[in-house]
Amino acid sequence: MNPNDLRFTKSHEWIAADGTVGISDHAQHEITDVVFVELPKTGKEVKAEGATCVVESVKAAFDIYAPVSGTVEAVNNEVTGNPAIVNQSPYEKGWLFKIKMTSDAERHKLMSHDQYKEFVKTAKH
Amino acid sequence: MFVPHTEEQKKEMLRTIGVKNFDDLLEGLPKELLRPAMDLPKSLSEMELVRHMDELARRDHLAQSYLGAGAYEHFVPTSVWALALRGEFSTAYTPYQPEASQGTLQSIFEFQTMVCELLGMDAANASMYDGASAAAEACLMALKHTGRTQILVPETVQPQYRRVIETYLAHAGAKIVSIPCPQGILEASALKKALGADTAAVLVQNPNFFGCLETEVHDVSRLVHEAGGLLIASSYPVALGLVAAPGEYGADIAVAEGQPLGLPLGYGGPYVGLFACKKELIRKMPGRVVGQTVDLEGRRAFVLTLQAREQHIRREKATSNICTNQALCALASTIHMSLLGKEGLRRLADLNFQKAHYLQGELKKRGFTPLFDKPFFNEFAVKCPVSPATIQEKLSRERVLPGLPLGEYYPAHKDALLLCVTEIKTRGDMDSFIGMLENVCR
Numbered sequence: 001m002n003p004n005d006l007r008f009t010k011s012h013e014w015i016a017a018d019g020t021v022g023i024s025d026h027a028q029h030e031i032t033d034v035v036f037v038e039l040p041k042t043g044k045e046v047k048a049e050g051a052t053c054v055v056e057s058v059k060a061a062f063d064i065y066a067p068v069s070g071t072v073e074a075v076n077n078e079v080t081g082n083p084a085i086v087n088q089s090p091y092e093k094g095w096l097f098k099i100k101m102t103s104d105a106e107r108h109k110l111m112s113h114d115q116y117k118e119f120v121k122t123a124k125h
Numbered sequence: 126m127f128v129p130h131t132e133e134q135k136k137e138m139l140r141t142i143g144v145k146n147f148d149d150l151l152e153g154l155p156k157e158l159l160r161p162a163m164d165l166p167k168s169l170s171e172m173e174l175v176r177h178m179d180e181l182a183r184r185d186h187l188a189q190s191y192l193g194a195g196a197y198e199h200f201v202p203t204s205v206w207a208l209a210l211r212g213e214f215s216t217a218y219t220p221y222q223p224e225a226s227q228g229t230l231q232s233i234f235e236f237q238t239m240v241c242e243l244l245g246m247d248a249a250n251a252s253m254y255d256g257a258s259a260a261a262e263a264c265l266m267a268l269k270h271t272g273r274t275q276i277l278v279p280e281t282v283q284p285q286y287r288r289v290i291e292t293y294l295a296h297a298g299a300k301i302v303s304i305p306c307p308q309g310i311l312e313a314s315a316l317k318k319a320l321g322a323d324t325a326a327v328l329v330q331n332p333n334f335f336g337c338l339e340t341e342v343h344d345v346s347r348l349v350h351e352a353g354g355l356l357i358a359s360s361y362p363v364a365l366g367l368v369a370a371p372g373e374y375g376a377d378i379a380v381a382e383g384q385p386l387g388l389p390l391g392y393g394g395p396y397v398g399l400f401a402c403k404k405e406l407i408r409k410m411p412g413r414v415v416g417q418t419v420d421l422e423g424r425r426a427f428v429l430t431l432q433a434r435e436q437h438i439r440r441e442k443a444t445s446n447i448c449t450n451q452a453l454c455a456l457a458s459t460i461h462m463s464l465l466g467k468e469g470l471r472r473l474a475d476l477n478f479q480k481a482h483y484l485q486g487e488l489k490k491r492g493f494t495p496l497f498d499k500p501f502f503n504e505f506a507v508k509c510p511v512s513p514a515t516i517q518e519k520l521s522r523e524r525v526l527p528g529l530p531l532g533e534y535y536p537a538h539k540d541a542l543l544l545c546v547t548e549i550k551t552r553g554d555m556d557s558f559i560g561m562l563e564n565v566c567r
Binding site: 060 | 408433434438439442
């Protein structure tokens with residue numbers, strides 16, 4: 001996926017128009033080697049900014065927050081067997097889960113890729 | 126080595142933070158909590174103290190004890206503590222740094238390996254405080270893993286374990302539900318009635334508090350799994366020489382009191398809790414875990430692993446606030462297990478089984494009828510022809526503890542006594558005990 005087509009949160013998740021969620025290239029770089037991903041169950045109801053899954057790196061374990069509200073409709077089981085793809089391919093193979101969005105409005109309020117890059121530069125996480 | 130601060134250093138610290146004296150730091154505390162008067166006798170010299178302690182120790186002398194109920198009097202080979210108390214191991218705090226502590230870490234790794242084999246599970250931690258806290262941590266783990274709220278605890282679980290669980294879970298938003306066990310075991314039919322969509326786990330103790338083997342545990346396991354909950358099993362390590370390990374009947378989390386493996390009774394502690402689980406649950410497991418790896422030169426080495434679960438990394442999301450283990454006690458258990466070996470554990474269990482069955486049979490002939498008609502390991506409950514309190518009182522004159530009167534914990538069983546027989550009892554011991562009981566009942 002082209003990051004320019006994605007929306008980003010302040011907690012460094014991205015979401016695509018179809019509801020696919022992952023972590024940003026900046027985030028994977030910061031947390032270093034991902035060693036484990038605990039995915040949510042499909043059918044789980046999530047709220048925007050609610051902790052939805054856990055990504056564990058050699059440094060620490062991080063909660064991944066749902067960028068929008070909705071229901072988890074799919075998870076990427078590939079990352080369970082090979083967590084390194086979150087580092088290698090954060091916007092393609094390393095996606096985490098897909099949300100069936102309650103409405104598209106929440107997604108539009110999130111940052112564009114350019115805004116996110118600016119945010120990373122100024123906020124220094 | 127502990128090096129206390131010098132007066133000069135203390136003054137410097139106080140100066141730096143801008144406080145006149147140490148008491149100023151305690152200003153916020155209520156007056157009555159500040160240095161309360163302690164009613165202590167005058168201090169003794171070392172010689173006087175040794176004499177005093179010897180006198181106290183002499184008063185403790187027991188001829189025989191048939192108490193079990195969670196802590197068990199087993200023979201501890203001299204080599205266990207001769208090795209465990211070597212200077213390299215006896216420190217006030219467990220050193221976990223891999224660069225300085227390969228010996229300690231390897232001993233913990235071997236402990237974990239033996240615990241897994243003993244309990245028939247995939248992964249074990251470096252140990253917990255004791256069996257009861259291990260059971261409570263297992264309940265917390267089940268609540269977190271399932272996202273459910275109810276823990277089912279049959280009446281056959283050690284009552285003090287139940288109280289520890291209630292304390293641990295008091296603020297966990299959980300509901301602890303007791304299941305009646307009129308037959309002395311958890312019956313599958315009773316469990317079926319209690320199970321629901323909010324059941325996070327069922328805790329079984331096998332052999333249970335009454336000494337009975339939980340003969341329906343396979344059905345119990347199937348039922349709880351069908352309902353989407355976990356099975357937590359608490360066991361008695363010595364019994365596992367004869368009875369099925371928790372892993373064999375599908376336990377998701379297995380815990381045990383490790384005291385019977387190399388630790389003296391010591392008035393209740395320090396003991397050691399064994400804790401193991403299935404592979405899928407390993408990241409939800411509390412406590413420390415030692416893993417095996419290789420160093421830069423490819424040599425076998427040991428390090429703490431899976432630390433992202435722990436509170437010093439994940440703070441409020443940690444699996445538990447346990448960031449340590451009972452290293453010295455776990456070491457003693459490890460040494461004891463390695464001395465026994467598989468065959469030794471089996472023979473030890475067999476001795477316990479045979480001796481307990483001898484005593485139970487003899488008591489039955491003398492009017493002490495079994496409270497429950499179930500298979501048992503080395504502990505059993507009997508209904509007494511005279512009140513347990515009377516037996517206790519009369520036998521105390523002979524310095525004999527006849528077992529645990531059950532009335533305090535189970536009012537319905539106020540005429541019952543819970544007795545345990547381990548390998549340390551000889552036939553002569555038991556025959557003299559039977560003679561004393563005959564005298565009391567006469």
